[in-house]
Amino acid sequence: MDTTCDFKFLNERIATYFNPFYEGEYLVIQTYPREMSLRVSKRTFDYESALSHERIQNLSHDHTSFSLRIFYQQQLWTVTEGKPNKISKQQDWKIAGEFLNANYDENAEGEIVVCDCSYPFFRALMIGDENNEFWQPITCLVNDQMREIDNCPNCNFSLIENEVDEDDFEDPIPSACVGCQNYHGIEYGDNFLVCGIHPYGWDDNECPDYSNK
Ligand SMILES: [Zn+2]
Structure with missing residues (x-):
């Protein structure tokens, strides 16, 4: 089994918070959409299984992209024929x-x-x-x-x-409209059109036409 837990168990002494990956480890990472932290879909030392995981993930997600990387010299690298090729733009950035x-x-x-x-x-x-x-x-x-x-x-x-x-600065969304599908919120000349049903918005938070469907 190549789960995170097993790695931690086997490598407890060298695992650190800032460097959770191991030299030569393949990672299938999410490259789109961009997130604040690295999304790792799979970790393995087996190149073939990493490749097939990358392929399956990309086939099964329409709006998300995945890509194969290898952890090498403490950084993520792109992979060619199982070997590190170039330093990856995506890294495991640690935000303070x-x-x-x-x-x-x-x-x-x-x-x-x-x-x-x-x-x-x-x-x-x-x-x-x-x-x-x-x-x-x-x-x-x-x-x-x-x-x-x-x-x-x-x-x-x-x-x-x-x-x-x-x-x-963008006009703030009126509180009654947050999440509502009818919200329009675009300025036309001097007029700010809140939505087609209530062009000037709704006064309290209980708009009768609120819809988040
Ligand atoms: Zn940049």
């Missing part, structure tokens, strides 16, 4: 706890964003010299945090957006 807390804290002015390449960073709302607000990407990994970055350290994609005006 305080950034995870901030991400889930509604009052914190910032959030974790995942780059297309899989790299997570923290998008913090900062105040500039002229009282202007802007989003500054900063690193949020356990071993690399609080560093202001303009480009993704993993794929070099530019992460800087233009300054945000108050006007650019």
